[in-house]
Amino acid sequence: MLKNPNYLYGPDDSVIPVKINLGDYLVKGYKKHGDKVAMINAVTEEQITFNEMVQAAMNLAVSMVRLGVKKGDVIGICSESRLEIWPTVLGLTCTGAVITPISTGYIKDELKHVLNISKPNYLICSKQAYQVHETDFKSLKCIKEIIFFEEERPNGALYYKDLAIVSPTSILTENVKIEEFLAVEVDGGTETAFIMYSSGTTGLPKGVMISHLNLIGICAARDICDPKLNVLQITPWYHSMGLMVMLMYMYSGLQLVFLPKFELDFYLRSIEKYKIKKLLLVPSVILAICKTSFSYDVSSVEVIVCGAAVLQQDIIQAVKSKFKNLIDVYQGYGMTEATLLVSLSSYVNRQKCKPGSIGLVTYNTIVKIADVETRRPLGPFETGEICFKSATLMKGYIGKDLSEDLDDGFFKTGDIGYYDDEKYLFIMDRLKELIKYKGYQVPPAEIETLLLQHEGVRDVGVVGLPDALAGEVPLAFVVPQPGACLNEAELQKFVADRLSNPKHLRGGVRFVEEIPRNPSGKILRKHLREILQNEKNTLH
Template sequence: MLKNPLYVYGPEDRHVPAKLNAGDFFLQKIWEHKDKVSMINGATDEKLTYGEIAQEAMNLAVSLVKIGVKRGDVIAICSENRREFWSSVIGVICAGGVVTTINTSYTKDELKHVMGISKPKFVICSPFSYKAQEKNFKNIEGIKNLIIFGEEIPKNTLSYNALAIVGGSNSMLKENVKIDEFEAIEVVGKDDLAMILYSSGTTGLPKGVMITHLNVVTACSPTMEMPDIVALTITPWYHTMGLMSHLIGFVKGKMSIYLPKFEVEQYLRTIEKYKVSQLSVVPPVLVALCKSPTKHDVSSVMIVVSGAAPLHKETADAVLKRFPNAQAVLQGYGMTEATLAVSINTNPDKKASVGQVTSNSVVKIVHPETGKVLGPNQEGEVRVKGVMLMKGYIGKKKQDDFDEEGFFKTGDIGYYDEDKYLYIVDRLKELIKYKAYQVAPAEIEAVLLKHEGVRDVGVVGKPHPSAGEVPVAFVVTQPDSKVTEAELQQFVAERLSNTKHLRGGVRFIDAIPKSATGKILRKDLKKMVISSKSKL
């Protein structure tokens, strides 16, 4: 009956509607802004209004029901960032379907794995994804048909335009659906799924994360106001960070600039052209921007928001130099399992923090081995509880990932300070076990990034017969850099304690393997540890 004084509680300020179909929730919200531009493609200048998203979503929902989609059917969306993506997401959910978003770069085995989890009956995809995955899609059992974006429709597939846009020769609908005549399929919001998303899989195969309608509606119902600024994003929409952050913005009627992919020169040109005031990126993008020698007018940038991976203080300092008018470099902490955000920082005086716990959420820090609840400034595993927390993983027992109080075991190491601001140290599974010590790879990476000859870096543990593991660094050098292994080992030794020295050596490689959101794929680096080959 009493709150635990060692837990960190977010405010109770979210309000959800009585009708809990998430698609209907988005539809009603974006219709309020139907005449506003929702987003602009920074590469092509193509504009998309909220009214276009809403109209195509309603049309698509009605058409999907006509072709046999029923409540609870899973529909996969596999596409790069393009205009039809959002009406597909909202339309599927309005039809009572469950959206599962698919990484466009999945290999055959990865695609087979995730679709084996979600078992979609239809796949909506772009021409790019169709060309790349056609054979793989057709070899997956249970898929009834493919729905293709664009004008050119391959044989034995369905046309998105025919289902969602009225006026073409093949249109399924004779006229546009009117919003006052439209009703989304009724669902049980607390139990029925709106989405099946996938954990990042940085330490193993992705898991299917079950996100309910209530999870989604609650996550997109913060009462805090969002400033009316021009934001630029490159995060793939099939990932939780891109997916949910845009849906939250839709509810508030915000306009954003997006790019289908990241390229330093185009990114900086887009900032200059559209006078972008907020950047939403992952740390590796910030590193690339800070180390780029090109000059563009970036004086419009006022706020930089970083997420998906820890942001080193040194990188944050470099960002403020690269964007001189930026007032703050702010971090957030979240995960697919929490329907995006666990904490958000809005305090520039706490720039190393990932912020305060979001509303309707609770965080506790526990000792990784004993489970004892810890107090301020004590490092332990971060555990999360709240309305936005997933229903569970598909095919897994809930007790495997939740403790007896219903808190999700994040596997992240962190702490909170005396002001209840949260800090993330590293992943529990990624800590290097050197003798009796636990070494955080992120700390060594932060030091190496200070070296003028280092462009990018990833650190993992290398098996050692007596010490257990020793740190080894994989380094991408700056062009024309002549830095050596011994030089970097000495650089670290002069700045970090003995347990964190690079006893495993330095490997020079062309690129650090990363997920779509910029997280270092340490499992891939560990596979490379067994090879003694290096670039230099």
């Protein structure tokens, strides 16, 4: 009956409704913001208000049910970022259907892998996505109907606006009235709202089932969003960091400006044009901004939130030199399996930003640091595996027993970290990505952080190179700055002068054009290891 002194407890005073249908919850929440502009496409300058979004969502929900969509049907959405996606997401959740966002960037085998996991009954897509994946979509017998966002579509195919916007060609003859609208009843605690896909940094993506309650728990969290700060967003919406953040932010009434495709110059121009106050970024974009000269007025930016990997103090200082009115860079930690967040430094309640920290444990969440061998809960400054339990912990993986990933009810993240005497969390590296050098555990992220301080390095990824005597030795893949004259010995000495002996680049340096990353900015180290394996195979 007493709290464990070695656990970290987040606040637990958020309010969860008795009627747990995510669509019902979001429709009522978004409606409160009325005719305020909810979202703007920075490229086309199209915009949509909260009222327009809710109306289109209710219309689409009723139209889809009339088409035969029922609770539990799986509906895939495959499209570049566009305004129509959000009324679609909102409406589909009201039907009790399960939404699965699909990356437009998947190649054939990846696409077939994820679609064979979720087996969608319907697909809603853009013309562009369909042109790329038409053959694969048609090969799936589970798909009954494909609906298009554009009017230009194959003969007989359904059109989004005919479902969501009342017109002479639409299914509905008049708009659905909110006082007459009723979302399909679901058991929000156990029924799935979304099938997401894990990042796949260590293998093929897994199907992650997110319940209605999981997402309501995210939206209901207090002191995370300040509705006075408009946000510029570039994270893809098929990724949990993009999708869940958007749902949460709009529920709070924030105005979101988005770029369908990231291009640095246009991104900076958009900050100036829309006087953006808050940026949601990953480290790779922050580094690109820090190492780019520009003359755009970005003085409106007050807050930057960074996820996917930890920024060190020197990079944060470089960011502050670019954004003169920046209060601070607030860092967080999460994963698809957590729906979104495990910890966060919050601007809203003025938490201080500790250098290198990923903040305090977030709402309705408990964290323990477990000894990797004994699983004993550890105390302050003791390093072990980060584990958590939460109202936002996924329902489970499709086709996999969740108990395999639990430790006394806590989800094992595979991340290594610790907390300090003020309960701030710090992350060191992935458990599976630690380089094992003569019994020492070497975090690649520490070497990467150091190398990024070198003026000639634009980007970097570090992996372990197999070694007969040492087990593994650190090797760095480096993207040089344009015009920089770098050599292997220079970078090896740079590291050797600043880090302890096990962390020296005994595996050498490979110069490459880019570091492979997933949409959230995490380094795909398995791809780097594949390069090394291909080199080995070529030599033999």
